[in-house]
Amino acid sequence: MEMVESLWILFRDFHLSPSKKDSIWVIVDRFTKTAHFLLVNTTYSLEILVELYIADIVRLHRIPSSIVSYWDLRFTSVEKGYLSARGYVNELCNSLWINWEKYIPQVEFTYNNSYYASLKMSPFEALYGRRCRMLTCWIELSKRNVMGLDLIHDTEEKAVTIQNHLKTAQDRQKAYTDLKRKETSFEIEDKVFLHEKIIIRFGQKGKLSPRFVRPYEVLDKVSLVVYRLALPRKLSKIHNVFHVSMLQRYRSNPSHVVQIKELDVEANLPYDEEPV
Structure with a gap:
């Protein structure tokens, strides 16, 4: 250091x-x-x-x-x-x-x-x-006379x-x-979570808010412990270079993806009217 x-x-x-x-x-x-x-x-x-x-x-x-x-x-x-x-x-x-x-x-x-x-x-x-x-206290502090060399x-x-x-x-x-401290490293195109205190600076905060948010893609490895992330436009005021301690690895899991089922909608679907 x-x-x-x-x-x-x-x-x-x-x-x-x-x-x-x-x-x-x-x-x-x-x-x-x-x-x-x-x-x-x-x-x-x-x-x-x-x-x-x-x-x-x-x-x-x-x-x-x-x-x-x-x-x-x-x-x-x-x-x-x-x-x-x-x-x-x-x-x-x-x-x-x-x-x-x-x-x-x-x-x-x-x-x-x-x-x-x-x-x-x-x-x-x-x-x-x-x-x-x-x-x-205006009492003169003791000091020795120091001159020249x-x-x-x-x-x-x-x-x-x-x-x-x-x-x-x-x-x-x-x-x-x-x-x-744990030795952590990421590769380009890896997905990482970003520490929530970075987001708190811009007003999004709360006691129950998660410690890490999103994931974001790693664009560049600036040094052994510093990485550049692809941030969305709403975070454009944040410098996109972060220390590794501000990041957490995201491990892709298919169960995290929510599949949306298609609905069959009939245009002339009959129904019975009931009084309100």
């Missing part, structure tokens, strides 16, 4: 705020785990999101060499931290009925200044070399330490995932 620079997830379905925001776009740096919570609306076009990304992310951190979304299989460990942030905001929004968007800066600061197990430090400490003062040496040591911690966390996570 390679290191990627940036990843993102979209928290949706919050109460509409006074500024007409209903979602939180969370973007995190994979190396330092530093996160930014951007207020957005689900109706925003791709052009608007790109402008926000440039204004709030590229302006501070440059353009990343790689980006992973929530739907990518490499998105794993950081989800737990984001879900805790969402739970905090949901609690404010649903139980107190207050202006939840006003508290997003505090949520972001608290997240970035909290201890992260895989880093063995907080994201702020990984980014700036020290923890930041809390908003409710000592600063470079200290930064390099911290970067190596972070990489080692992240590698250890990823190896631990990979070992756990491999215990449940």
Whole structure:
């Protein structure tokens, strides 16, 4: 599992705020785990999101060499931290009925200044070399004076330490995932079922809905674990390339085909009239 620079997830379905925001776009740096919570609306076009990304992310951190979304299989460990942030905001929004968007800066600061197990430090400490003062505590944090070559040496040591911690966390996570992972492969023209969470993104959802839907035909084998499917026109907004974990093999069975019996209809069929 390679290191990627940036990843993102979209928290949706919050109460509409006074500024007409209903979602939180969370973007995190994979190396330092530093996160930014951007207020957005689900109706925003791709052009608007790109402008926000440039204004709030590229302006501070440059353009990343790689980006992973929530739907990518490499998105794993950081989800737990984001879900805790969402739970905090949901609690404010649903139980107190207050202006939840006003508290997003505090949520972001608290997240970035909290201890992260895989880093063995907080994201702020990984980014700036020290923890930041809390908003409710203005006591000066202890720090040693680092100047010149000592600063470079200290930064390099911290970067190596972070990489080692992240590698250890990823190896631990990979070992756990491999215990449940099954080697699966498909051939072109095979039929496969598609995981229902892909369909949920477009409004078709329900507690009793099946985990996998249709089958769809495999058009191309992009890599050992990625396949291109023939999707119907109504799913044209979905990118038709999926990881193997999103697919399930369909085994053809003649009993699945329902034969329609032909009916003989007589045009002049007599019948007796009865009062209604």
